[in-house]
Amino acid sequence: QVVFDELPRGPFELWAATDGLASAPVRVEDGATVEIALERAANVRGEIAAEGFVAPSSTVTLVPLEGDHATRIATIDSTGRFAIEGVPLGRWRVETVVSGHVQAAEQVLRVAEPETSLTVRMLQTGTVSGTVVDSHGAPVPHATIVLRDQAGEQRPLTVSSTNLRWVHPLAGTRQMPANSSGRFSAPRPGARPTECGRGHCGIDIGSVRGTVVHAAADGEVVAIFAESRTEAGKLVAIHHGGGLKTMYMHLDEIRPGLEVGQAIRAGEPVGLLGSTGFVRAIPHVHFAITHEYGRTWYLDPEPLLRHAVVLREPRAYEPFEPSQAREPLEGKPVVQRIMTDAKGAFQIAGVAPGNYVVGAFASDYAPGASPGFAVRGGEQTPGVNVTLDAGIAVKGIVVGRDGPLAGAVVMAGAGIGETAHKIATTFTDKNGRFVLRALAGKVTLAVQAPLYGEVERSLVVDERTREQTFQLTIENARLRGQVLAPDGGAAAGVTVRVIDGPTRRRATTDAQGKFTLERVATGTYVLELSSPEFPSKRIEVETEKWREVRLEVGGGARVLVRDAAGTPLANVRVEVAGPSNHAANRMTDAKGVAELRGLVPGEWRISARSAGFAPASQNVTIRPERVLKDVALELARSATVAGTIRDRYGRRVAGARVSLGGATTKTDADGNFRIADAPVGAGVIEAEFDGARGTLPIELQPGAERVALTIELQ
Structure with a gap:
């Protein structure tokens, strides 16, 4: 028996491990007593293969890619060896921190045997130094530095410390990006903020439509897009203090009653996972973290979610009731960033060998970048210089019903949807005039004033767009x-x-x-x-x-959702689609029941879906003033299939479309695919890429896992 005393209020995760045994995390609330069950696990022993000295304080971290497990961390001894006991079976991403070194390549460890060995190859890093100056050669202090290699990779900005308790947005198991394409800085088309690397300014998690999405920390709701107008779809944004915000995008539904200005607690639902806006092959929530520091900066959320509390099950999805009291956020979050000093100088240590450019950002200047340069392991790379230009100043006037408007807010932003970010903000003077400095490229100007509606205008900043006039419409x-x-x-x-x-x-x-x-x-x-x-x-x-x-008279339906054994299933999303594109959805209660009312009379299709089960549906006729009480849907356990798509020469194929029944996904950068909710029974897995096709007949039993499949495209 173990007792933890004097803990702060809130949910916690407990887990235990010993030689050959480990448990999954157990979520507990205040004052609870729990039992922890140990299951078969493995011991991972390994060594670091590196040039030069390896400090004993170096660490190896195993991040789970499958199942609901806690991150494992081991300290490297003086001989470069390490051991981690009680590692659950499955796939783990290896992340190693050795001073003056970097991992030679991304490494995934498959733990399948009681004793598993691991060798991590490390490369010596270099150091980059230089200066940032303006067009006259004067140093630019306090500029933010972003390092990118020639392929678009960069060091993402991360939150290093806050006093917030973080909760994973999805309950049940610790869900992280299923493959590399869902991680921060993964390739995306179009112009994207520099700190987002090759384009992806957040992470994609989850795959089951209708899953409840929870607030990641205490805060205040500052934005709600209840209609899908951009690639971000329906979204909720929460401010957590100190300029730190989280955003939840592509939601199918915003939680009823949730409004801008309301206080919200960590773990309270904000909406339902979906596919609104521009999304990839399967539904998901795009989870992003931003920090306001002169402009909007995107941060990598993955380090926070690795250690966030995961709720045992989704919280009740009911109309939102605002919290009566919320403790204020004390202090500001600490964001790791590289800045120039008072003389405009900067230094970046721990840079992996490769070819790079340095980007620099500072207020009152347009962004700038250095020429390309090479970094070699164990060597210094000095003299990397960036020159920042003043950019173009966009001037203008804001006019209302009675003439120029003083005190109007004028904001410049860039990007849309997932990557929208603020560049600069100013106010009009007593004559309604404004000046926005250091703008470049394509921007969107938004103007707001009390009692007037907001006006937006997109433009490409050049000599022809220096002067702008905005006419606001009074809203009285x-x-x-x-x-x-x-x-x-x-x-x-x-x-x-x-x-x-x-x-x-x-x-x-x-x-x-x-x-x-x-x-x-x-x-x-x-x-x-x-x-x-x-x-x-x-x-x-x-x-x-x-x-x-x-209003007109409608009908309704009482839907009971059970599994194959007749057990009622709670927190299952029930969707209905009817005449003239009418639609509605509800979550089942603890008895597996969902009550749907206010339905237009006519023919409707009722469907139910939940993680780990194949979807089920039924057609019904809704009549006025009647509630159908005998609509029963039985969900059969689904199966899991995974494998690799190769071309006729045996090469892995990235971006191939893979489908089985109604389930669809795409292969990652290594040609791997995974379908977690595959229908059971006889079926055919179909793969297609650029006109080449391949098939694989398969028969799946409920709960089956076929994870070593190979399909060849012809």
Whole structure:
């Protein structure tokens, strides 16, 4: 028996390991007593193969790529050897920290035997130094330095310390990027921020549509995109203090009741995992962390999630009730970054051999980069210089109904969706004039002022775009009305949302069914009325004209989801699709039941899906004022298939499309694929790339794992 005393409040993870045995992490709440079960594990013993001295304080870290396990860390002894006992079976990524060295290549260890050996080859690193100056040769202090190799890789910025308790956005098992294409700085098309390497400004986790996504830390909701307008889709952004934000993108749904300005706790749901916006082959949540420091900087979230608390099961997905109190964030997060000193000088140690460029960023200057240079192991590379130009100053005026507007906010940003980031901000003076300095390339200018609507404009900064004029529309009108139930009574709790009109707003009807949308521009609007009890409806409303509308009678369905043994399944996403593109979804409760109401009469298709099970569906007919109570869906355990796609010459094929039944994925950079929720029974795995195809007949039993498959493309 082990007792931990005087712990702070909140969830914790416990795990245990000994020679040949280990446990999965057990999540515990305050004051709980738990039992930890040990299972068969392995001992990993290895050595470091390196040139030069290896300090005894060096470490080897094993990061789990499969299963729900804690990260393992070992210290290297004076002979360069190490041992880690109680390592669960599966695949682990090897990360080694040796002063003056770097791993020769990314290394994945498959632990399958009781005694597993590991050799980690290390290369000596070099040191890069130089200066950042302006166009007149004067040093530029406090510039941020980003090092990139010629292939686009770079050292990502990371959060080194905060006083926040971090919770993994997905419950159940510690889910990390399934392959290299989902990791930070993986290749992506288009222009991307420099610190994002080859383009990916976050990590992709999860794969099951409808999975509950949780807030990663305490904070305040600062942005919600409830409609999918960019490649980011529906998203939620949370500010955690000190300029640190987390973002949750591609959500299928934002949690009902969640609004900007609300305090939210770590582990509270923010929405449901999905595929809105521009996404890859399968649904996922794009999880990003940013830090405001002169501009928006993207950070690598993976180091934080390796040690974040993983909830045992998803929290209840119910309408959000704001927290009454939240302890303020004390102090600012520490972000690891390389900065120039007072003389504009910088030095970067621990650089792997290769070819690089240095990028520099400073306020009042356009970004700049050095010429390419080579780094050799164990050597100094001095004289790397970057010259920053002042860039182009964009000037202009902001005008309202009565003339120039003082105090309007003018922001310059770049990128869209997953990579949107702020470059500069200023305010208009008493004459409505503004100046944004050091702009270059394609930017988006956004202008806001009290009582006025926001205006955005995209432009390429050059001599022709130096002068800009913004005309803002005053928002001093209202949309008002009353929503009635089919029987003529008041319809309370109905969501009223603008879907077409000059200003986007939303509100909820009160106890009398009345609603008011304040601060809208004068004009005609289309509103959508939605309620769990009645079918949704769209109406046209003019500002300052009272509108009364009666909702129509709908039907419903009571859905029971069970497994093959008849056991009810909780937290299963139930989706329904009906006439005229009407759709809805609910999560099953502890009894496996999902209540769906307010459905338009007609033919509907009801589907259920959950991690580890094959989806199931059923067609039903919904009739007015009736609730179907006998809709039962049985989910069969799914299987897992994984393997490698090769061409006719035996070479691995990256980016190949692989499908089995309705499950689809793509191979990673090494030609590997994995389908975690494959349908059981007889089927055919199909692979395709650039016109070449390959197939593999397969028969899967529930829970089966076939993970060493090879398909050849012809």
